[in-house]
Amino acid sequence: MSVLAPSDHDEIQAAVAGALADGIPTEVRGHATRRGWGRPVQAEQELDLSRISGIHLYEPKELVLSAAAGTPIREINEALAAENQHLAFEPPDWAPLYGGAAGEGTFGGVIACNLAGPRRIQAGAARDHLLGFTAVSGRGETFKSGGRVVKNVTGFDLSKLIAGSFGTLAVMSDITVKVLPAPEKVRTVLVFGLSSEDARKAMSAALNSPSDVGGAAHLPAGAAARSAVDYVNGAGTAATALRVEGPEPSVAARTEALKRLLGEYGGIEELHTSRSRTLWAEVRDVHPLLPQGENLIWRVSVPPAGGYAPPPDAEYYTDWGGGLIWISVPASDDGAPPPPRVDGGHATLMRAPASVRGVVAVFEELPAGVAALSARIKESFDPERVLNPGRMYPGI
Amino acid sequence: MKMPAPDQATLARRQEIVAKLREIVPPGPLGDGVIDDANTLSAYECDGLSAYRQLPMVVVLPETVRQVSDILKYCHETGTKVVARGSGTSLSGGALPLADAVMLGLGKFNRILDIDYANRCVVTQPGVTNLAISDAVAADGFYYAPDPSSQIVCSIGGNVAENSGGVHCLKYGLTTNNVMGVEMVTMDGEIMRLGGKHLDSGGYDILGLINGSEGLLGVITEVTVRILRKPETARAALIGFDSAAAAGDCVGAVIGAGIIPGGMEMMDRPAIAATEEFVHAGYPLDVEALLIVELDGPAAEVDYLIGRVREIAEGLGAGYFRISENDEERENFWAGRKAAFPAVGRITPDYYCMDGTIPRARLPEVLTRISELSEKHGLGVANVFHAGDGNLHPLIMYDANEPGELAAAEEFGAEILRLCVEVGGVLTGEHGVGVEKRDLMGAMFTEEDLKQQQRVKCAFDPDSLLNPGKVFPTLHRCAELGRVHVHRGETRFPDIPRF
Structure with a gap:
C-alpha cells in the first residue's frame, strides 16, 4: 500500500484533494499505535502525519499549547513536565496493548481517539481540553474551529466532534489544547480485600466526600498481583485505590480524611508520590490485563x-x-x-x-436515530468517505 | 441588525398554525398551551438583549416530550420556523423571536427528575433554573458548578444551548464540561438520547456539539448534569494594584506557580468606583485594578495557597491585600463584583455589555486601546474581567435617548470585539453569537470555516427552520453547501513523499 507523508498543511490538503479526485479510500494515521482499535479500515493508501511535527506555541502562564498533529506525545509531555505542567486528562499509552513499544503515539492520535486516563472523573477527557484545531475535511477544504482561549462560544464547537472521530471527519494539522499545572504531590489510599460491591461503595463514599479524589480504581486479586508496586502485588488480595493530588499540606490532610472514612471497609495502606505514579500509570495503561x-x-x-x-x-x-x-x-x-x-x-x-x-460491533451499535444523524455528520465533512472509511461504524 | 424577511405564506397560515398547535397542546393544569394575542405575546418580544424586539407569530408552551416532538414534526412538514426559548436571558439575542416563527417555550419543563448521589448527577427538565439544581442538592453538601450571573433565572436548557460560563470556569469548566447527557428532539421530531449517567458513549460526540449550538440544532427536553461535592472551605483575597498591567502580571504569576483558583476576577477603576458606591463591599478606591482571588478546597490547601498568593502579589507590588476571615466577608467581597452590571446601570442611562476573550498577557494593551476607543466614541467604559480565563466584559455607557449614541455604542463594541480577535482571542466567551455578533463572525472565521459549521447545521436541520437568522451571517442552501468540489489534477503535489 502506498504511503503519503506530507510535511506541511498544504501537502495534507493536496493529498486529501488527490484522494478525493481519484476516489482513493485513505487511512489517516500518526504512529499507528492504536491501529488495532476500531474496525479494520479498507484503505488503498495511508496518509502518515508523523512528519508534521513540532510544538509551535507553548505559554505556560496562559495554560495553552499548540503543536502539529504528528508531534510525538512524548515530546509534548516532556515540554510540559519541564514547566511542571501536564495534560490533565492523563492520556494513556495503549501502544503495548496492541503489541507496540511504550512511549510511541502522536498528539493528533491522542485527540482523534479522545483519550482519557483515571483523572477523567475529575478533569475530563481530551475533548474537554481541546481548544481549537486546523484541519482538512474530506472535501479537501481547509477549515479551523475554536481558538487558543478557554472561554469561547463563538460558533459551533467542532472540537467536540473531532475529538473521538478517529480521523473519519477531517485530517487535523494543528491542535491547540489547554494545559494545567501538574500536582506537586500524589498520594494513594489503598483499601485491601474488598469484594467488587464493597469496593464500589468505598469508592463512592470517597468520591462523594470533600477530599477531591482524582482517581478511584479497584483491582481484584488477580489484577493486583500483576502490579509492580510492592504494597499492591504483595497484599495477596484485592486492592482498591483512591488518589489525591495537590500541594503537600493538602494531600496530607486529604489522605488522613480518606483513611478515617475508609477504615471501616478494610485494611488500609498509603502510597506516596513515586509508588502512586507507578500504580496510576498501570491503571491508565491497562497494565493489569496485559499479559x-x-x-x-x-x-x-x-x-x-x-x-x-x-x-x-x-x-x-x-x-x-x-x-x-x-x-x-x-x-x-x-x-x-x-x-x-x-x-x-x-x-x-x-x-x-x-x-x-470486521464482524463484531467494535463500538456498541448506536440507536437508530443517533446512527442516522452520525451518518449525516460524516457526510457533512467527508461525503465521498475517503477518510478512514468504516473505522467506527459501517459507512462511517 | 437585519433579520431575514418574514415569509408571507407562513404569516398567511397563522390561524391554521395556531389551531394545529392548540390541537397538539390543549390547555392543561399549567394553563394555556398556546399564546396568540398580541398583549400576552409582548412578554416574549425580546430576551436579555433588549435592544432588539420582535413579537413572535405565536408562542407554544408544551408540557411533554411527545408534544415537543409533534410540534417540531408539524413545523418540519409545513416548513414553519421555530425558535426555542428557556428563561429568555440570552445576552446575544439567541432567543429573539422571528415574525414568522413559532416560539417554543420550555418553561413548563420545570421539574427535577432524579437526584442520584451514587452516580453524582442530577437529571432535570430543561426549564429548571441553574440555581435550583444547586439548591436541590445543597443540603446534602453538593452543587452544580457552572454559575452564570443570571443563575437565579436562567434555565439549564438555555445553559446547554449557550454553553454558559460563570466565575468558576477556570477550575470547574463550562457547561459543556459538566453536562453528561441530554434528551433532544431534532427538527424532524426525532427524540434522541445522547450520553447519560456514564462518561463514554461511543460515536461522534454529538452531546458536545449540542452544547453552545444556540438552539440551531435541536430542542433540549432533558439534561443530566454532574454535581460536585461542595469544597470544604473557600477564602477570597482582595488585591489592589496601581496598574492593570501589574494586576495582569499577578494573575499570570499565580497560574505560573501552579495555582488554579476557584475564581479570579479583575475590575478597573471605573468599575470599582461604581460597585463600591452601590454595594459598599469595602473595595479600596485608590487602586487602578482590583483582583478578587478565591481559593476553594480542603482547609489545609486553601490556607496554604492563599499564603502563596499573598507572597506573589506582594512581590509584584500589590498596594492592598485583604483576606476574607469568614464566609460573610467572602460573600461581601463577591457582592460588588456580582453587582457590577447593575452598579454601572446606576451611573448611566444605558449600558452595553461586551464579552470578548483575549490571551491574558495581552490585557494591558487591550485595556489601553479600549480607553482610546472610549475617547474616540465619546462614551465611557468600565471593565470587569474573568481574569483567570481572559474573558473581558467591557460595559459601554451610553444614553439611548441621545440620537446616535446607541449606534456609537454598537460600533464601539464591534471595534472591541475585532480587537479581541486581532490579539488572538475570540468574539464571545460566554454570551453567544446570537444576532448580536452574527455579522462579526467574518472577523474570526473564513468563509470555509463558516461553511463547514453550516454543513453540520444541515445534518440536523436541512431546511434551516430552527432558529434561523442567528449565528451565521450568510445563509447558504444546504444543497449548495453539500456539493463536493473536486479539483482533479490542479492541486496534486507530485512531490509529497511517497513510500
Missing part, C-alpha cells in the same frame, strides 16, 4: 453505581469509581463472542484480531 496473550479486551463505560457485573469467567478491573470496567476474556471458538451486555452504558472491543473486529 493475557490473545485474550479479547473490552472497555465498558457505565453509571458507576449501575450494578454492572462483568462476565463470571472474565479477568477485569475497574476505574473511574466503578464507571469504567476493563474486561479480558478468552477468544471463543468462532472468534466472535457477543459483547458484554450493557444497559445505560457503552461497550468497546478494544483488542481483538482484525477478523473479529
